[in-house]
Amino acid sequence: MKDINKILYIEDELDIQAITKIALCDIGGFTLEICSSGKEEIQKISSFNPDLILIDVMMPEMDGPETLIELKKIKGMESIPVIFMTAKVQKQEITYYKSLGAINVISKPFDPMNLAQQIKNILQ
Amino acid sequence: MPENRIKSLINELKDKVKDDLKVLKLIDEIESSWIEQHSLVSDGEEKLQSILNNVYEGIITINSKGIIDSFNLAAENIFGYEKDEVIGKNVKILMPEPYHSEHDGYLLNYMNGGKAKVIGIGREVSGRRKNGTTFPLFLAVTNTNNKGQPLFVGMVRDLSEQKRLEKLKNEFVSTVSHELRTPLTSIRGSLSLIDGGAVGEVSDKIKPLIEIALNNSERLILLINDILDMEKIESGEMDFEFEKVDINEMIEEAILSNQGYAKEHNVNLTFENKIEKTFINVDINRLQQVLSNLISNAIKYSPKNETVLLSIEKNKRQVTISIYDKGVGIPDSFKKRIFQKFAQADSSNKKKGGTGLGLNISKAIIEKFNGEIGFFSPKNEGTTFYFNLPISSEINTSNNLLSEPRGKVLVVEDEHDIATLIKMILEKENLDCDIAYSIEEARNYLKNNIYDVMTLDVLFPEEDGITWLEEIRKNESLKDLAVIIISAKAISSSEGNKSVELSIIDWINKPINEDHLISSLNKVIQLNKDKKSKILHIEDDLDIAHLVNILTKDIADITLVTSNKDTLIELEKEVSYDLILLDMMLSDGSVDELIPRIKKFNPQTPIVLFSAKEVDFTIKKQVVKALVKSRTSNALLVETIKNIIK
Numbered sequence: 001m002k003d004i005n006k007i008l009y010i011e012d013e014l015d016i017q018a019i020t021k022i023a024l025c026d027i028g029g030f031t032l033e034i035c036s037s038g039k040e041e042i043q044k045i046s047s048f049n050p051d052l053i054l055i056d057v058m059m060p061e062m063d064g065p066e067t068l069i070e071l072k073k074i075k076g077m078e079s080i081p082v083i084f085m086t087a088k089v090q091k092q093e094i095t096y097y098k099s100l101g102a103i104n105v106i107s108k109p110f111d112p113m114n115l116a117q118q119i120k121n122i123l124q
Numbered sequence: 125m126p127e128n129r130i131k132s133l134i135n136e137l138k139d140k141v142k143d144d145l146k147v148l149k150l151i152d153e154i155e156s157s158w159i160e161q162h163s164l165v166s167d168g169e170e171k172l173q174s175i176l177n178n179v180y181e182g183i184i185t186i187n188s189k190g191i192i193d194s195f196n197l198a199a200e201n202i203f204g205y206e207k208d209e210v211i212g213k214n215v216k217i218l219m220p221e222p223y224h225s226e227h228d229g230y231l232l233n234y235m236n237g238g239k240a241k242v243i244g245i246g247r248e249v250s251g252r253r254k255n256g257t258t259f260p261l262f263l264a265v266t267n268t269n270n271k272g273q274p275l276f277v278g279m280v281r282d283l284s285e286q287k288r289l290e291k292l293k294n295e296f297v298s299t300v301s302h303e304l305r306t307p308l309t310s311i312r313g314s315l316s317l318i319d320g321g322a323v324g325e326v327s328d329k330i331k332p333l334i335e336i337a338l339n340n341s342e343r344l345i346l347l348i349n350d351i352l353d354m355e356k357i358e359s360g361e362m363d364f365e366f367e368k369v370d371i372n373e374m375i376e377e378a379i380l381s382n383q384g385y386a387k388e389h390n391v392n393l394t395f396e397n398k399i400e401k402t403f404i405n406v407d408i409n410r411l412q413q414v415l416s417n418l419i420s421n422a423i424k425y426s427p428k429n430e431t432v433l434l435s436i437e438k439n440k441r442q443v444t445i446s447i448y449d450k451g452v453g454i455p456d457s458f459k460k461r462i463f464q465k466f467a468q469a470d471s472s473n474k475k476k477g478g479t480g481l482g483l484n485i486s487k488a489i490i491e492k493f494n495g496e497i498g499f500f501s502p503k504n505e506g507t508t509f510y511f512n513l514p515i516s517s518e519i520n521t522s523n524n525l526l527s528e529p530r531g532k533v534l535v536v537e538d539e540h541d542i543a544t545l546i547k548m549i550l551e552k553e554n555l556d557c558d559i560a561y562s563i564e565e566a567r568n569y570l571k572n573n574i575y576d577v578m579t580l581d582v583l584f585p586e587e588d589g590i591t592w593l594e595e596i597r598k599n600e601s602l603k604d605l606a607v608i609i610i611s612a613k614a615i616s617s618s619e620g621n622k623s624v625e626l627s628i629i630d631w632i633n634k635p636i637n638e639d640h641l642i643s644s645l646n647k648v649i650q651l652n653k654d655k656k657s658k659i660l661h662i663e664d665d666l667d668i669a670h671l672v673n674i675l676t677k678d679i680a681d682i683t684l685v686t687s688n689k690d691t692l693i694e695l696e697k698e699v700s701y702d703l704i705l706l707d708m709m710l711s712d713g714s715v716d717e718l719i720p721r722i723k724k725f726n727p728q729t730p731i732v733l734f735s736a737k738e739v740d741f742t743i744k745k746q747v748v749k750a751l752v753k754s755r756t757s758n759a760l761l762v763e764t765i766k767n768i769i770k
Contacts, residue, residue, distance in 0.1 A: 019313035
């Protein structure tokens, strides 16, 4: 898998956004683009051209799975790996996320000190 | 006889004898006594009717054909029918499918002596109201007689409201728990970043406070996870993905994942005895959750630099996994509550970081696996938590689980396909079987198990089967083991001679003729069954010895020895016993020293303790069963012996 530099992160909770930003930019050294809702993200995606997309599952307007389905419809997006971040990690839920095309799931609450490493491990 | 008819008869009678005052007086007396009795009965009936109409539960009675003959007020309210609409109708009208169609069958089956499904038991079923809606209801039925005719009395309680509340509660718990995780993600995340130095140096004064906050946020996360698990178990929504796995692998994995935690606490974590491959049917993640819970508890309560010991024991039907720690043990006052929610022995345990839900969840999970969980914690002797799980056959033939295997066979065969074929033939015949793919593996199996028959291939890359057989025949405990050779090589004349010498029962050529193999096996197993087992009974109380002898004379021949000294003499004779029954206290001293000697001479013979008092764990570990005389009925003793020598 090619090196990951740019990550698109979709999360509606501002506090968690801030933490993830430190975890991925300051500790992990990634470039991060954050957006708060599914719709906004769809518009941004082509210009940012990310290597990886992280999506929260429970969001008010368009939830994670819906966002992913929309994403996969955009040309050129099919091949960008998607990881869900969520507190809903029951076995059948994980199976469902994967069936939608997510490569893996990071469970919340996550440890920000290890988040970047966790993502690198998944991508390996 | 109706009341009016009796009254008119009395008047008729009075009219006939109107001149005889004496008789008239007698009739008057009879009349007033009848009136008194009659009013008592009707008072009673009225009272009974009033009770029936004022109880909270619906009460319905039916006859043996299912026809309703009474229906109280509560039943009217529950089902929405008036009494007159249902009396004389079949009770099926109160039931949705499938009960509706099946009810006549249930009744008929019960009347013909079949097993009761609700009668005398009570259970949750569905009911149907007059408006066609169905609802959950609790039904308890008792069976009585009225004028020689069977009468069924059904007590029903509408569970709709209770179910609705349960559902609300479960949804609430689930939502709250998920909602709690979101702020916790931020709290724990921020603290972790500060603690990890991601945002600059933290002063020595602040650092301990950050750690306190971090530890407690982590505890809160564990608590929420446990509450969610518990709620899922209670609402039946916890998913279990059952698969067959080797119990040894499960224990090894659990040890590996808890090794770090043990190191943190300076505790050694040891797996004492691996057993032969034994399959259990479990959800792997959930079993690991239970093992981690029990192991981490043991580590938490173990003194530093001591060992937490895991061990497995196996019998025909189940494996028992024990986790032993040398900690202070469980206070008596706490023993009863230990599996309850939020149960912790005292507040100091909270410092140990538990949620108080772990054992409650573990118990629920083990019960889902059809197992049992328990513990023993004698004063000052540490604590052992154990659970047992039913053994599952490797090849999934559920029928085999239903009946006890007829015998146990060791298949020594290096070709995997053929070994699997033989195993399938054996399992079809309800024979339990282990496969050794090499002579080395076979040696191990023989060391730890007792078999009725061994099938042996003669051509192995590393060793010759016949030479090995010659070797094991020298071993006292294996000299009589029935052996069937299964080989691609036809029998040579020199091997023919050896066959007799080595007591080979049969020589079957490959490709295997299934019928030939089965008939050979059956012969051996029948022979083994006819042979009485040999028990060595070490006991100085002659009354008890006599009793045991009487109880077991049909299944075993007993050799009795009454002292340590005589036991040693008997052991030197190297007789192969099927069971050794041992009293712990003999007139010439305790038998603690005797157990290692017995094990040396009869390494495979199971030992059962039959003693006046409870023995400690170190001794218990060395025997298959420890029975206490005062707590063992004759039936239990015979049953235990039978199960072991079978």
